[in-house]
Amino acid sequence: MSCRPILKKFLHDYPSVNVRVEYRRSNLVYEDILHNSVDFGLVAFPVKVRQIEALPFRNDQLVLITHPQHPLAKRTEIELRELQGHKFIGFDPDIPTRKAVDHIFRENKLEIEPVMEFDNIETVKRAVEIDHGIAVVPLATVMQEGRQGSLAIVTFKGKEFTRPLAILHRKGRVLTPAMKKFIETLSLDLTEMRNALSTT
Numbered sequence: 001m002s003c004r005p006i007l008k009k010f011l012h013d014y015p016s017v018n019v020r021v022e023y024r025r026s027n028l029v030y031e032d033i034l035h036n037s038v039d040f041g042l043v044a045f046p047v048k049v050r051q052i053e054a055l056p057f058r059n060d061q062l063v064l065i066t067h068p069q070h071p072l073a074k075r076t077e078i079e080l081r082e083l084q085g086h087k088f089i090g091f092d093p094d095i096p097t098r099k100a101v102d103h104i105f106r107e108n109k110l111e112i113e114p115v116m117e118f119d120n121i122e123t124v125k126r127a128v129e130i131d132h133g134i135a136v137v138p139l140a141t142v143m144q145e146g147r148q149g150s151l152a153i154v155t156f157k158g159k160e161f162t163r164p165l166a167i168l169h170r171k172g173r174v175l176t177p178a179m180k181k182f183i184e185t186l187s188l189d190l191t192e193m194r195n196a197l198s199t200t
Contacts (some may be wrong), residue, residue: 009185010182013185022038023122025119029043030168033168034051039169040175040179042057043096043165044097044100044138045163045164046164052168052170053168053169054166054167056166057164058164059163060141060163060164061138062097062100062104062161063142063154064083064136064155065136065142066128066151066152067130068149069131072134072154073152076155077155077157078154079158080159083112083134083136084110088113088134089117089118089128089133089135090116090135091124092118096163100161104161114133116132116133121137121141124137125145129150129151167183
């Protein structure tokens with residue numbers, strides 16, 4: 001998910017708190033938690049680790065993003081099978097969200113091979129913005145681009161595909177008031193974000 005708007009709000013409300021955000025592959029997030037290098041982490045598709053507490057956070061809806069002038073951009077929703085034949089941009093094979101998208105494609109008997117693969121959401125978005133292909137990404141990560149009109153967001157008809165998110169921290173660690181406030185800020189209602197998108 002994109003933390004920029006959330007981080008901006010948190011720093012505005014709590015200017016005395018020192019916050020540092022890093023984007024890391026999920027396996028490195030687990031390592032950082034175990035080594036006490038970070039206070040907590042946010043990961044998709046959490047796995048059980050004996051020394052790590054995983055707090056269920058929310059389920060992110062997966063959506064299609066396209067260039068605003070792409071033929072699919074004019075649609076409000078599409079059937080999953082309609083992705084067939086379009087240039088597809090994916091995450092690297094070891095990224096949890098990529099594994100989930102691959103599973104969705106297999107379940108629906110779609111054979112789609114990415115024309116490009118990247119290890120982070122920001123690069124995927126930039127590639128779609130310059131019309132190199134379409135992509136399936138979590139809705140929360142593209143709300144800003146949707147509002148700005150640099151990406152078109154299309155939902156899937158008849159099914160809602162999601163990815164679970166969890167907040168990680170080392171077991172036994174006491175969360176400070178600042179950490180609790182940051183988690184509270186992270187938990188902003190996505191319904192409000194969707195409403196903001198639909199009114200622009």
